[in-house]
Structure formats: C-alpha cells, structure tokens
Amino acid sequence: MTTEYDARPRPPAMSDVARVAGVSHQTVSRVLNAHTSVRPETRARVLEAIAELGYRRNIAARALVTRRSGTIGVVTVGLPYFGPSSTLIAVEEAARAAGYFVSIATLAGTDASSVDKAVEYFLGQAVEGIIVIAPQDDVRDALVPFASQIPLVMIASEPSPGFSLHTMSVDQELGARLATRHLLDLGHREVVHVAGPLDWIDARARVAGWRAELAVAGVAPGAQIAADWSAERGYAVGRSLVREGAPTAVFAANDQLALGLLHAFAEGGVAVPQDVSVVGFDDIGGAAHFHPPLTTVRQEFADLGRRCLELLVAAMEGLPLDPTPIPPRLVVRASTGPGRA
Amino acid sequence: MTTEYDARPRPPAMSDVARVAGVSHQTVSRVLNAHTSVRPETRARVLEAIAELGYRRNIAARALVTRRSGTIGVVTVGLPYFGPSSTLIAVEEAARAAGYFVSIATLAGTDASSVDKAVEYFLGQAVEGIIVIAPQDDVRDALVPFASQIPLVMIASEPSPGFSLHTMSVDQELGARLATRHLLDLGHREVVHVAGPLDWIDARARVAGWRAELAVAGVAPGAQIAADWSAERGYAVGRSLVREGAPTAVFAANDQLALGLLHAFAEGGVAVPQDVSVVGFDDIGGAAHFHPPLTTVRQEFADLGRRCLELLVAAMEGLPLDPTPIPPRLVVRASTGPGRA
C-alpha cells in the first residue's frame, strides 16, 4: 500500500536498473564508469537492463556528488563575425570529443560590466573552465580578476603577463609581416595600413607586424588609418584615399575592410592591382571571388579552436601548457601586383 | 574532534549561509527563490550573509530535486555560415534573458546518425528543449522520432505535418517571390535560378517561390541550375553561363553564389546589370560592397532566433504556439536593372 503502485512519470534510476539486472546499484555505477572488477557476464546483464529500461544517468545527481559539471563555458562577441564563429565551432567539436558540454554566452559589449555578467553567469552554472573569444583590451582587463577563480583561456595575441589568464591565438603579428613583406617584395615603398579598432588586441598586433616588417626593410611606415572591421568603413576609407591620391599598396586589417576598399577603388577608377595593391586578413568565404580576387592572410580558425580547448583542459588538469601561437599563411591572389612600372 | 577543523575546500552551502544569518536553510532557499513570506529584515540578513560568504547556489543539487536543468540545447550546422551563426547568437541572447543556459552541439553531417548523436548528447545532458539550426531534409526526418520525447523546434520553412516537431523560419518562399517579382517588374522575361542544395528545405522553398511568382506572371521558368551555397560554385556556374550565353536575369539562392556569379560575369565581360541582373539572398556583411553592390533579400536572423526561442519556451510550457514565419525584405542595390533596351 505504498506509492509503488502509482504510475511512474519518473524516469528510471540506477536502482531500477539494478533491480532488473539483479545486482546492486553500485555495480550499475561501476559498469557505467568503466570500473574494473565487473564480471563480463554481470556487465552484460546490466547493459541489457539499461537498454530495456531506456535508462539514462542523471547528470545532476552525478555532478552533485562529484562536484564536477563537465561543462565548459565559451564567451563570444555578440556578432556573427567569421573568425569567432569558426573558432566557436572548432572549440565545440573538440570539447565534445573530450567529453565536455559546451555552454555559450555572448557579450553585450566589451565593457567590464558585460564581461563580469558573462563570467558570473558561467560561475553560477559551475562551469569547469572558460574560453573567451573576444580579443579586446577591455575584455582582457575585466577577465584578469577571475583568472584566479577558474581556468580561463582567452584568444589574444599578447600573453597576459604574470597572471593565470592563459592566451592562445593565431600569430597576428606574423600574419601582418607576411602581408607587408609580400607588398615590399613586389616593390612597393609606401604601404598604408587600414587598421582595425585598436582596442582589439589582434588589431594592434597587425599594426605592430606591419610596422616591424617595414622597419626591417628600412622603409618608413605609410599612413595608418583607423577603422572598424566593416566593409562600410573600408569603403569610406577607400573613397578618401581616392580623393586624396591613393598609395600604391594598402594592407587592410581584415577582408571586409579590403572589400570596401576594392569597391571604392573600382568606383573611383583606381585599378587594382595596377594602381594599388590590396591585401586583406582572414580569408573569409568568397574572398577568392572579390573583384579582383583578394590576396589575404589565412587564419586557421579550426586549429585555433582546437588549441584553445587543449590549453584549457591542460590548465584545468594542471598539466604543462603550450601557448605557442599558430602560424597564419599568406594566400596570394589577384589584388596584389608590382604596380605600374 | 570531527573534521570540522579541517580547512574547507568545499564552497559554502546553503546551510553555511543559514548559520551566518541565524536562520534555517529553508529561509535562505526562500530568499533565493523570491518566495513571499520572508520579513524584509530577515531577507536583508540572508542577503548579507550570502555576500559575506560569496555563496553561490549549487545548481546540480537544485536540478536534482527540481528535475529541471534550466538548459536548452541548440544544434547547428558545423560550418560558420552567416545565417546559422547569426541565429545562434540571437537564440542565446533570448535564452539567457529567459533564464536558460544554452548548450551547443554542431552537426558532423546531415545523416541520421549525426543527428541522433547530437540529440542523444543533449538528452544525456537533460536539456529541457532543443532548437535545431540545420534546415535540411535528412535532419528533419531524423528529428521526428525525438519530437515526442522532448520539445523540439527546427528552423524550416515547411511545417512538419502532424508531428510535435515545431518549425519556425523566415518566409523563404516569400523572399524568393520578392526577388523574382523585382526582376519581372524590371522587364526581364527569362529569370534563371541558381538553386542551393535541394536537400535544404530553404533551398527548395526558394525554388518554389521563384516558380510561383513566375507562374503568376505567366512567364515560363528559366533554367534551374543546381548548386551548393559556395562562391566557388557560383563562379563555376557563372562561367558556364557566360560560355553558353547568359540570360538577362539570375536569381541566386544566396549571396555567396551571387558573388561567384558576379566574379565570372566580370571576368567574361558580361556587364551587371546592363547585360544581366543578379539578385542574391541573405544580405551578408559586405553585400553592399560587391561589384556591383548586390540586390538581395534580407533575412532578419536576429528576429528568427528570438522567435525560435519563444516558440520553444511556449512548447515547453504547453502554451499556444505562433508559428507565423518572418517576412524578409528586398534590398535593391546596383546589381539589378532593366537591362539593355
């Protein structure tokens, strides 16, 4: 006369499996956790009972006792940029393969309060580690205080000095040097840089690479023009370049800017690459079909995502870390040339 | 002589807060859950203790007893497409605002086994509902058997008949009609369609819209050319169109295809829009700076994501559903014109 007779809307628990298999719940647990010391025939009986009942382990109960959520959090910028999206996908795949769940949170802004909110959200969810795909100064600064509380990996091409905030990235500076050297090798002596927003760590690294390569060649840096990441801005910059007399070579901080530039040049009757060479950064989908096809620096975001996860897992397990950045690759297409002789 | 003396690596629990505040753990719970019947001064004391201890509620324990994970799962295609990425971001924002955690899983392929794996993964995580951002036939078919187990919303422009698999989408057919009508209004009488992969529900809807609008105008459909979603394929199609003599109007199933088309036409000396008009679909970043700026159908993915979540939450709570699709909008730019008279 207990509630045993009630219809059970409750999903089967380990004890139900145990009863069906004629073993103790602990043995079921051992089978599930691949413990040694379970007789093959016992294991088979348990597995059968599990299948019969459609049993699924209650992860909340498991998390409660193990004090592990098996979840990692990924913070990303709240815009569908090509790089962050690609990286997120790679992180997710790697995490799932490593047995982690992936929870995401987008950033409303780069201010400390947005970052705090996102991290607190994840702490409230008891994630075991956090990856941040938002390589901006403000974000980094806001992250630092949390680095002692939880394993944290941020995508950034500057190491975070002295803190346990780990960083991983494609070598932005190298990419910029590759782009600049290519232009230099083609004989250009004035290389203008249309820079991304300078509060983005990667944008600054590209500026630094551009400058460094120019310095090595003993060439004075051309104009550095501030921009955001958009084609619209690239277009606006291109128009003023056309108006004021275009340089022979422009290195744009990303492909969208380059696209806008190309548009303005075409409109202004400036031939690419005859009058001006243009290099982009990222190699987004379609870059090979811009007008003309864009020479650009290709970042392997899939590798980046994978490496981020590796780094995070190493940090979580107290293993040695390998923060070596990933080398990018120059993809030469039709938007660059020696220019008019 | 108990373990009370041990340094406690254990984070504070509700009972610790209760002790500090001089109340019972239940009262702490009531404060946390915004129950009525807590005296303001008691609440204040509890809040103070929470702040003092840096207490954070253990969500595993909570989930265990409430049988609710507070998590929703989002399955997305494993590629950084503009639409899915944008939609994912919007879903996440809406979900977080509604108090849900968002777990993601990417699809390795569209086959039933990949879909099964992703859904099983989420069932193992005890998510309360699932949103699928992968509008393909195979995916839909593989999803149907799960629809009775868990609230499921899929992005698809065809309602799923008779099942509890809910769908939401931007009105693809309407978008295609808008694009086609625009071309028709400009005086074109042969509108070719470069179609997306036909196992994508949305690709088929665009074909249907194109056909329908043509039928209304009493115009025979032009060639329907099968493609994928890539600029590369658009380029290849464009080249053969140039070779075989281009039509006066092409409606491409997405902007990437249109980009490739534009590339091939420019290369082949076919003027856009004088010789041929081109319309795309999506309005991806930079479409306004293609050569020439692309006329396209704009989808509001942010709205889509938000609506998906609303639909899912309604389904989870047994509320009435509003599956009205979202109307897209034609954005007319320079890639379309009346053609040569």
Place this chain on the structure above:
DNA sequence: TCCCTAAATGTTAGCGCTCACATTCACTGT
C-alpha cells in the same frame, strides 16, 4: 586441509538543495 589473498559485489553515508509539512507567533474578532 586450511588460510590467505584478490576479485567481485554489496552496504552505507552523504553531496546541497527543494518540497511538504509542522510549528511558532502576533494579531483579529467575538
């Protein structure tokens, strides 16, 4: 033969929370 050991399995005690219910207390109306 018996004991010892290791493999195989069982038993018990929580993890930290919420739910259902019990209790206390300060009022109110009669």
Place this chain on the structure above:
DNA sequence: ACAGTGAATGTGAGCGCTAACATTTAGGGA
C-alpha cells in the same frame, strides 16, 4: 479572555548518484 487566522519560519525526507568501506566468493600455496 480565547480560539481562529495567516504570516513567518523551521524540520525532515529524499532527489539519484559516487566514494569509502564491508562483505562474499573463488583460487592457490603451505
């Protein structure tokens, strides 16, 4: 003065699992 009420708070049980320890069983050496 007293039961009756509702607000405010406390108590106890148990969610389903794992970890630690206890027990049983089988096999091998003296």
